[in-house]
Amino acid sequence: MSRTRSTWTKVMLVAVLALTLLAGLACEEGGDDAQTLYLVDQDWNGQLVTTAVAQILLEQEMGHTVATKFAPADSAPLFIGLETGDFHFVCCNWPSYSAELLDEYVDADGGGVVERMGTVGISGETGWYVPSYVINGDAERGIAPVAPDLRTVSDLNQYASVFATSDTGTKGRLLEFTPAWDTKPEERLEAFGADFQAVFAGSEGAALAELDAAFQRGDPILTYLWEPHWAHAKYNLVQIEMPEWTSDCYPEGSSFNCGFPTDPVAKLIWPGLQEEFPEAFDFLSNFQMTNEQQNEIVLNLTENDLTVRQAAQEWVDANGAVWSAWIP
Amino acid sequence: MIRMETSQLRLFRRPRYQWVLWATIVAASYLLAYSLATTNANTDIGNWPQSWELGIQQPIDSSFEWIGDTFAWFFNPISSVIDAVLSGIDAFLLWLPWTFVVAAAFMGGLKLGNRWLGLFCGFAVLFIGLMGFWDSAMVTLSVLGASVVIAVGLGVPIGILAAFNNRFEALVRPILDTMQVLPAFVYLIPALVLFGVSGTQGVFLTVVYCIPPVIRLTNLGIRQVPQAVIETAHSHGSTTFQTLLQVQLPLAKGSIMMGVNQTIMMAVAMVIITALVGVEGLGRDVWLSLREVDAGEGLQSGIAIVLLAIILDRYSYALAQSRPGNSSTGRGAAPGGVAMANRTVGNMTSSYILPFGSMLFLAVLLVLGALVSPLRDFPDALVFSMADPVNRVFDWMAVNLHFITSWIRDTLFRELGYSPIHTFLLWLPWPALMLIAAGLAYLAAGWRVALLAVMGLLFAGIGGVWDLTMDTLSQVLTAGTFTVVVGIVLGVIASQSKAFETALRPILDTMQTMPIFVYLIPVIMLWGIGPLVGIIATSVYALPPVIRLTCLGIRDVPGQVIETAQSHGSTGLQTMIQVKIPLALPAIMLGVNQTTIMVLAMVIIAGLVGGGGLGQEVFINSIWLKMGDGLVAGMAIVFMAMVLDRMTQGRRRTTAPLESFR
CATH class of the missing domain: 1.10.3720.10 (MetI-like)
Structure with a gap:
């Protein structure tokens, strides 16, 4: 009895294994196709919705097989992947956050191994920000305005002690993200004559957590940040005015007594894209998205608790007039 | 007169007086360090001479490129x-x-x-x-x-x-x-x-x-x-x-x-x-x-x-x-x-x-x-999601516990720990530091480890990461000291109270398996950014082994020994300090050793929360695609880990069980 049972058990085991393996193989055949177009997902919503719109149009209007792969924002893996063909298209590269990588991979002497496909239509703005309550106070939360006359960087000095922390002593603190981005805070502070010290949070997550904690406590904080960014919707930030950027200013010139240049956010592609996917190439070169359009989709996504794909689909459904011109 | 001096020297050779001698040295250097930190002493004299930095980064970069190009057919x-x-x-x-x-x-x-x-x-x-x-x-x-x-x-x-x-x-x-x-x-x-x-x-x-x-x-x-x-x-x-x-x-x-x-x-x-x-x-x-x-x-x-x-x-x-x-x-x-x-x-x-x-x-x-x-x-x-209520709890903690967390950060960790150690290490002329490191390594683990310590410091100097190494070393020492002290105290309490140990166990389990990145946000919201938050996060992460092994070691002290001590009239505290802890020392040292390694594993995380030092250097260079610089900073961490590992292991390794089979 026990002998037959154990035989049966073995037969069943073999049967289940065979069944599952067959199923696995069947799945794989459908999934991995040489003709799959790989778009890059990065780690912020504005980028994700823009990529999702491109993906939906490529799939539904042009019949391509499209998949997304993930690479952290403007990082080495992104550029290496675009070089090797692991990735085919990324919608939103902010040049000033990956200057060194762009020099090496896109603008190298004798031609780069990754191609730039013009701008996507988003323009990125960088600056120094404080929460609105620092200037205007917040009666509802019982926060008094601690720097009521703070408008431009030349007003910073009179409020140095307001922004001081135990790390910076008597100087005010400018919260910076990571020294890996070439943001030149010390040079700017010196040029502005501000009695402030730049403190690096080390990573984006850390800096934003610090900003969040300051906001919860109603503490004054001066931070580096850029637009578009989700933090503006959550924390109501006011930008501190800086002298306008001109061609004499860093990085083109040598002066630091200026603000930041506007970032023309660019599309980057794998050089083989035009040959392998000519139609998709034409579509992607026409593809454009403005700050307003991107913000609209992101807002819909966060307010109505949609997935990235749902929010992008709703926008595609409602804006046929906009995208029909992109289809080759 | 001479007689008296020699007899005094002999006294110092006895274990108990040796202990006093060491305590005095540690206390004196700490006092010196503390006064240096509070008087903002000039630390430039301790610098490694810049002209001695050799560019070893460039050749590393190019050899990696060569390997990548040459062996692509293989990979x-x-x-x-x-x-x-x-x-x-x-x-x-x-x-x-x-x-x-x-x-x-x-x-x-x-x-x-x-x-x-x-x-x-x-x-x-x-x-x-x-x-x-x-x-x-x-x-x-x-x-x-x-x-x-x-x-x-x-x-x-x-x-x-x-x-x-x-x-x-x-x-x-x-x-x-x-x-x-x-x-x-x-x-x-x-x-x-x-x-x-x-x-x-x-x-x-x-x-x-x-x-x-x-x-x-x-x-x-x-x-x-x-x-x-x-x-x-x-x-x-x-x-x-x-x-x-x-x-x-x-x-x-x-x-x-x-x-x-x-x-x-x-x-x-x-x-x-x-x-x-x-x-x-x-x-x-x-x-x-x-x-x-x-x-x-x-x-x-x-x-x-x-x-x-x-x-x-x-x-x-x-x-x-x-x-x-x-x-x-x-x-x-x-x-x-x-x-x-x-x-x-x-x-x-x-x-x-x-x-x-x-x-x-x-x-x-x-x-x-x-x-x-x-x-x-x-x-x-x-x-379902429980993210919202959890976030509300963290927000509440960030607002209402700030008064105590900022005291822990600024007084306990900065003024008493990190700042004196950091200033001292920077102030100390580099040859003196090398000598001290070699001496301590020799006393703890023999001349091989002393040699390793000197090599590691020379490597840091020549590689151009001397200052970063001092930053990281002072963070590691602060976090390590705090973890060991708190861990032993908690371990002793846990060994005496079954209820405390039972309550502690699931917390320790979670602390060890939860990815560190997960509690970075709450830790930053409570303590802000900077070297101090790196030290605090490190201490939290590295606590479990020393608590566990202290508790285990004390529990394993044979009953007869304790009874003998008590029958000779020892009080509970005396038994603990003079009998149980000394007998549990091998287990405690094993915990200290594991904790040290965990502290060093956190160096990179400290770099991500504003701790600077070698961790940040490694991280930045991974973004900038500079393998050479990243590897030099990484190897400086490895040297530090190897030396501290061998020092806390003492001479135990030479009598490892493996040897007996040869």
């Missing part, structure tokens, strides 16, 4: 094979009906352990689905599975070779030490160049980090098979190969499985790092929530990782324990010899097969799942 095919296998497993796991996976997890636990393990595993898998991480968890599982299979496939043969060849073992050991301490960010870029951006890359990073335990424990297991058993096998006419296959490996199985268990746990620890090279899954979920300061969501994905880790841990642990003949020491199996080993091999395959009824049930689930959609894909309607 590319490996990469595509692993990629294909990965996407196969991935598609398969995602295809499996969720009902099937939950049931299989339950029955696996039932078979390997008892019904509680089964229930736990079933519910844990279900819970991962309920939190909305089904797909992510399956992707993570496929990367983990592939990594562990490769690690074991490579690790066991390497371990066998090491067991048979002492010279090979001597060669492998420092490499394994380096692999465990070198931050993954250092070899992230070279690996990207070799393998491209793909799942292979994630598997490679994971394998490098998780392979050492299986090599070490295979080596140990085979070496511990009693000589008598091997001789019996030989006298029955077995060849060396037959003996290995039929006697040594089966007897070492317990030890090897313990290695596999540790390898699995270390692979889980890499889940988040692999997200940085494009691997999807739970690591990516944690990473995304970090960037959106969504601590609640981060915690949820962290819990999913912890649950996965616990299931894998319990399964592999149960497998390691399941053959009574193969205890991890191998000694229990000695009398049975060859016969026993043979029987074990025969039993091994059949005993893990599930009973007929369960198999049938699983098959039915599989078929049903293939046909009925809600039984196949995890239904979205069931998914």
Whole structure:
């Protein structure tokens, strides 16, 4: 009895294994196709919705097989992947956050191994920000305005002690993200004559957590940040005015007594894209998205608790007039 | 007069007075350091001369480029094979009906352990689905599975070779030490160049980090098979190969499985790092929530990782324990010899097969799942989130606990700890520092380690990372001192109070398995950014081993010894200080040693929260694609880890159990 049972058990085991393996193989055949177009997902919503719109149009209007792969924002893996063909298209590269990588991979002497496909239509703005309550106070939360006359960087000095922390002593603190981005805070502070010290949070997550904690406590904080960014919707930030950027200013010139240049956010592609996917190439070169359009989709996504794909689909459904011109 | 001096000197040679001497030296240097810090002393005199920095970064960069270009023909095919296998497993796991996976997890636990393990595993898998991480968890599982299979496939043969060849073992050991301490960010870029951006890359990073335990424990297991058993096998006419296959490996199985268990746990620890090279899954979920300061969501994905880790841990642990003949020491199996080993091999395959009824049930689930959609894909309607309430708790803590957390940070850690140590290290002229480091290393662990310490410091100077090394060293010393002091105190309390220990245990378990990245947001919200928050996070992370081992060591002090002490009139406190703690010292030192290694593993994390130092240098250079600079900073961390590891181990290693078998 026990002998037959154990035989049966073995037969069943073999049967289940065979069944599952067959199923696995069947799945794989459908999934991995040489003709799959790989778009890059990065780690912020504005980028994700823009990529999702491109993906939906490529799939539904042009019949391509499209998949997304993930690479952290403007990082080495992104550029290496675009070089090797692991990735085919990324919608939103902010040049000033990956200057060194762009020099090496896109603008190298004798031609780069990754191609730039013009701008996507988003323009990125960088600056120094404080929460609105620092200037205007917040009666509802019982926060008094601690720097009521703070408008431009030349007003910073009179409020140095307001922004001081135990790390910076008597100087005010400018919260910076990571020294890996070439943001030149010390040079700017010196040029502005501000009695402030730049403190690096080390990573984006850390800096934003610090900003969040300051906001919860109603503490004054001066931070580096850029637009578009989700933090503006959550924390109501006011930008501190800086002298306008001109061609004499860093990085083109040598002066630091200026603000930041506007970032023309660019599309980057794998050089083989035009040959392998000519139609998709034409579509992607026409593809454009403005700050307003991107913000609209992101807002819909966060307010109505949609997935990235749902929010992008709703926008595609409602804006046929906009995208029909992109289809080759 | 002279007589008196010599007698005084002799006094100092006695252990007790030696202790006083050391305490005086430590107190004096601390006072000096404290006064230096409070008077803002000029620290420039301690600088390493800049002209002595040799550019060793450039050649490293170019040689990596050369390797990448020259051996592309070799690495590319490996990469595509692993990629294909990965996407196969991935598609398969995602295809499996969720009902099937939950049931299989339950029955696996039932078979390997008892019904509680089964229930736990079933519910844990279900819970991962309920939190909305089904797909992510399956992707993570496929990367983990592939990594562990490769690690074991490579690790066991390497371990066998090491067991048979002492010279090979001597060669492998420092490499394994380096692999465990070198931050993954250092070899992230070279690996990207070799393998491209793909799942292979994630598997490679994971394998490098998780392979050492299986090599070490295979080596140990085979070496511990009693000589008598091997001789019996030989006298029955077995060849060396037959003996290995039929006697040594089966007897070492317990030890090897313990290695596999540790390898699995270390692979889980890499889940988040692999997200940085494009691997999807739970690591990516944690990473995304970090960037959106969504601590609640981060915690949820962290819990999913912890649950996965616990299931894998319990399964592999149960497998390691399941053959009574193969205890991890191998000694229990000695009398049975060859016969026993043979029987074990025969039993091994059949005993893990599930009973007929369960198999049938699983098959039915599989078929049903293939046909009925809600039984196949995890239904979205069931998914819930606890992120919001968790975030509200963290927000409340950030506002209302700030007064106490900022005191801990500014007074306890900065004024009393970090600031004096940091200033002292910077102020000390570099030759003096080298001399002191060498002297301490010599006293603790002998001249080899002293040499290693001097080499490490010279390397830091020549490599141009002297100041960064001092930053990191002072953070490591502050965190280490705090952890050891608090850990021993908590360990002593836990050894005296069963209730306290019971309450502490789940907290310690969670602290060790929860990915560090998950509690970075709450820690920053409480303590802000900067070197201090790195030190605090490190202390939290590194506490468990020293608490556990202190508690264990004191519990294990023989009852008679304590009774003798009490019968001589010792009070409870006296017994503790003069009898129990000294007797528990070996266990406590083991805890201190493990804690030291964990502190050093956190150096890279400190760089991500504004701690600066070597960790930040490694991280930045991984973004800038500068392998040379990253590797130099990484090796400075490795040197620091090796020296501190050997120093806290003392001279124990020279009498390691392995030696007795040679």
